[in-house]
Amino acid sequence: MDGHSAHASLAGDVPLLEMRSVSKRYDGRGRALSEVSLKVAPGELVAVIGSSGAGKSTLLRCVNKLIDCTEGEILFEGRDIARARGRELRHARRRIAMIFQHYNLVYRATAIENVLQGRLGYKSAVAGMLGRYSEDEKRRAFEALDRVGMAPFAYKRADQLSGGQKQRVGIARALLQEPALMLADEPIASLDPKSSRTVMELLRWIATELRVGCLVNLHQVDFALEFSDRVVALKAGEVVFDGAPDRLTSATIAEIYGEAEPRGAVGPTESAESVEAAAAPCRNAGSCPVEAVLEAGVA
Numbered sequence: 001m002d003g004h005s006a007h008a009s010l011a012g013d014v015p016l017l018e019m020r021s022v023s024k025r026y027d028g029r030g031r032a033l034s035e036v037s038l039k040v041a042p043g044e045l046v047a048v049i050g051s052s053g054a055g056k057s058t059l060l061r062c063v064n065k066l067i068d069c070t071e072g073e074i075l076f077e078g079r080d081i082a083r084a085r086g087r088e089l090r091h092a093r094r095r096i097a098m099i100f101q102h103y104n105l106v107y108r109a110t111a112i113e114n115v116l117q118g119r120l121g122y123k124s125a126v127a128g129m130l131g132r133y134s135e136d137e138k139r140r141a142f143e144a145l146d147r148v149g150m151a152p153f154a155y156k157r158a159d160q161l162s163g164g165q166k167q168r169v170g171i172a173r174a175l176l177q178e179p180a181l182m183l184a185d186e187p188i189a190s191l192d193p194k195s196s197r198t199v200m201e202l203l204r205w206i207a208t209e210l211r212v213g214c215l216v217n218l219h220q221v222d223f224a225l226e227f228s229d230r231v232v233a234l235k236a237g238e239v240v241f242d243g244a245p246d247r248l249t250s251a252t253i254a255e256i257y258g259e260a261e262p263r264g265a266v267g268p269t270e271s272a273e274s275v276e277a278a279a280a281p282c283r284n285a286g287s288c289p290v291e292a293v294l295e296a297g298v299a
């Protein structure tokens, strides 16, 4: 099924995620997000576009609770998680998976060890740190790798994989979390066109076949048009477009990006050094599965 027909069939579904007038103000600054409202249904792939600084990452970080929004409600499966803490927060974190531009893998670990980390939110902190996984979890990790075409690389160290392969490991790890919602922050910005297409096809499959809602930040407008059910455009923190991809005219795109040119299918592919440098702080961030478990304590 192509994305556009999927959109039509989703019209009556209860939203999996609903943001109501969400604003975010970083300390002493103007609003990075300004009264953003949007919905994501189960099985729907929503692309978020907008020029650099428009607020795309801030939006995802508010949903996965890396940061707290300043105002508004974020309803996930019908419950407001904007100010959730404790058990409620742990539950939401299990059900919301994230993939990152810089993959956020543990590079000295093998592909399958990275995938198994998707189970950490379901374990006690001790079991997680000791790497205790059941045979069933290992089988499922291998199946997830197989699904993304990475089974032959299961026992290869993550730092020996290409960017596209690393991202597929990141997707397999997210799948092992059994998410209801998948967030992807610029998942193809560092990849070549072929790998970008593979990753977008996997996200499309996850939405359509697994009925997972996907909220995907993209710089590449043409991929957003091709793969999404709906496009949400941000400009200076505000939603300036929310609709089907075929309603996005070139005049609207010009307005969204102002002077800035949107990227085509191919974003600049970064050097290995710059990718590694950018990934380093990310590996220590609260979004990492290990950190999430340490914070969550015994599940």
Ligand SMILES: Nc1ncnc2c1ncn2[C@@H]1O[C@H](COP(=O)(O)OP(=O)(O)OP(=O)(O)O)[C@@H](O)[C@H]1O
Residues within 6 Å of the ligand: 026, 027, 029, 032, 050, 051, 052, 053, 054, 055, 056, 057, 058, 059
């Ligand atoms: N930690 C922070 N502290 C203060 N301001 C921030 C912080 N993170 C982001 N901002 C500001 O919030 C605004 C939105 O940034 P954000 O990173 O969400 O945009 P973006 O659309 O994801 O950009 P890009 O495409 O370049 O990643 C920008 O003005 C940015 O400078």
